[in-house]
Amino acid sequence: xxxxxxxxxxxxxxxxxxxxxxxxxxxxxxxxxxxxxxxxxxxxxxxxxxxxxxxxxxxxxxxxxxxxxxxxxxxxxxxxxxxxxxxxxxxxxxxxxxxxxxxxxxxxxxxxxxxxxxxxxxxxxxxxxxxxxxxxxxxxxxxxxxxxxxxxxxxxxxxxxxxxxxxxxxxxxxxxxxxxxxxxxxxxxxxxxxxxxxxxxxxxxxxxxxxxxxxxxxxxxxxxxxxxxxxxxxxxxxxxxxxxxxxxxxxxxxxxxxxxxxxxxxxxxxxxxxxxxxxxxxxxxxxxxxxxxxxxxxxxxxxxxxxxxxxxxxxxxxxxxxxxxxxxxxxxxxxxxxxxxxxx
Numbered sequence: 001x002x003x004x005x006x007x008x009x010x011x012x013x014x015x016x017x018x019x020x021x022x023x024x025x026x027x028x029x030x031x032x033x034x035x036x037x038x039x040x041x042x043x044x045x046x047x048x049x050x051x052x053x054x055x056x057x058x059x060x061x062x063x064x065x066x067x068x069x070x071x072x073x074x075x076x077x078x079x080x081x082x083x084x085x086x087x088x089x090x091x092x093x094x095x096x097x098x099x100x101x102x103x104x105x106x107x108x109x110x111x112x113x114x115x116x117x118x119x120x121x122x123x124x125x126x127x128x129x130x131x132x133x134x135x136x137x138x139x140x141x142x143x144x145x146x147x148x149x150x151x152x153x154x155x156x157x158x159x160x161x162x163x164x165x166x167x168x169x170x171x172x173x174x175x176x177x178x179x180x181x182x183x184x185x186x187x188x189x190x191x192x193x194x195x196x197x198x199x200x201x202x203x204x205x206x207x208x209x210x211x212x213x214x215x216x217x218x219x220x221x222x223x224x225x226x227x228x229x230x231x232x233x234x235x236x237x238x239x240x241x242x243x244x245x246x247x248x249x250x251x252x253x254x255x256x257x258x259x260x261x262x263x264x265x266x267x268x269x270x271x272x273x274x275x276x277x278x279x280x281x282x283x284x285x286x287x288x289x290x291x292x293x294x295x296x297x298x299x300x301x302x303x304x305x306x307x308x309x310x311x312x313x314x315x316x317x318x319x320x321x322x323x324x325x326x327x328x329x330x331x332x333x334x335x336x337x338x339x340x341x342x343x344x
Contacts, residue, residue: 059297060088067094067101067115068198069222070143070242071284074319075115078308082301089297097222098198099124107133112292113302116285117143117198117242118205134290136339138302138332140309141321144243144272145203145280148228148253150235155183158257158264161207161279167238168192168203170213176236184236190218191230191239197222203240206279228252243267244320273322284321288336293343302340306333 065075072095079091096105098116106114107128120128120137128135147164149156155176159167163180166173167188176183193200195214204214219230224245231237232252239253246255246267257264260278271277286305292298306329308314315323324332 058088059086059300061090061295061297063089063091063113063298063301064105064111065091065093065113065115065286066096066105066111067113067286068098068117068284069095069193069224070117070199070244071115071140071286073244074141074284074315074321075113075286075305077314077319078305079301081308081314082304086297086300089301091301095222097194097196099201100196100222103127103196106135106287106289107131109133112289112298114287115140116287117282118202119285120287121201135287136290136293136336138286138288138306138309138336139283139324139328140286140305141284141315141319141323142272143282143284143321144267144269144277145199145206145240145282146243146246146267147238147240147256147258147280148231148246149238149256150231151252151254152235153254156180156256157254158259160259164207164258165209165212168215168218169208170215172215186236189230189234189237190215191227191237192218192220193227193241194220194222199241202282203280206282242321243269243272247320269316269320269322290339290343293340299340299344302336303333306336 063079065079072093075093079093083089083091094101094105098114098118099121101111101114102116102120102124105111107124108131114135120135147159166179168190173179173188175185175187177185178188193203200214200220204212208214219226221227224241227239227241228245228249231239246253255267257266258277258280259265262276265271265276265278267277267280272281275281288298288302293302309324309332310326310329312323315321
């Protein structure tokens with residue numbers, strides 16, 4: 001599945017609208033790292049357990065990545081940088097949704113990595129086990145799920161989790177005045193993640209809870225640019241998606257603050273990092289297949305992904321998520337190297 005980028009949007013939106021990464025296709029979309037980048041942006045050949053081929057550029061082979069549309073732009077940016085160092089490696093990235101990626105691709109043996117905007121579920125673990133697929137969990141960033149409305153919406157700037165629940169639960173509010181009598185008696189037109197999406201799962205669990213069903217009365221999609229367009233074109237609309245898609249299109253829609261009991265807090269890199277943006281801050285993951293890590297080019301890309309997770313310029317500046325700390329990155333790199341050693 002691939003998205004079509006909007007005209008005139010930022011680099012982040014372009015990354016969010018490109019379906020496949022090739023060595024040439026995205027060569028000009030992100031700037032490559034300097035060899036002296038202290039956040040892991042330099043050549044892969046260092047003292048962190050990397051293989052001897054990592055700095056030579058002679059790696060070759062294919063890597064297939066499926067999963068979360070939220071993690072997708074980060075994967076695309078990292079894949080692009082990796083391919084600049086290793087042009088013989090062909091990487092495809094498909095935004096299938098976290099659940100769609102696990103169920104239809106990764107856990108049945110058809111991809112090497114699956115990105116996810118929530119941890120792998122019990123059912124997905126079972127499916128992987130049934131098919132002999134072992135995996136390793138890596139946290140790659142922190143996100144702030146962002147609730148958006150139309151720029152012309154002048155009646156709401158902040159909502160509570162309880163109000164969001166009224167809007168998004170099955171048989172909930174149908175008009176804005178159902179939420180607040182001072183708001184207009186206009187229908188609430190909803191745009192959100194499909195039920196194959198990790199963002200859907202996270203939003204449902206966090207806002208609605210296990211006992212409450214998500215409304216089916218909304219435009220459901222894995223394409224975040226369609227959520228953006230739907231809200232942008234409808235004054236009565238509301239939607240939600242990952243923070244990176246909002247940060248790349250701040251002039252197109254308005255982000256709502258969340259009042260979780262301590263006052264209104266707007267989504268931002270700073271509030272997500274500090275934990276003040278509650279309850280919609282969440283970790284983002286990628287899951288490499290352990291068997292695939294036996295191949296040098298896949299193992300080296302996994303190491304590179306982990307190193308780049310602490311690259312502030314890339315993760316925050318170019319994509320729009322909170323990067324891992326150096327300490328977290330190093331811990332995950334050590335754990336990954338142990339998994340790679342076992343696989344090889």
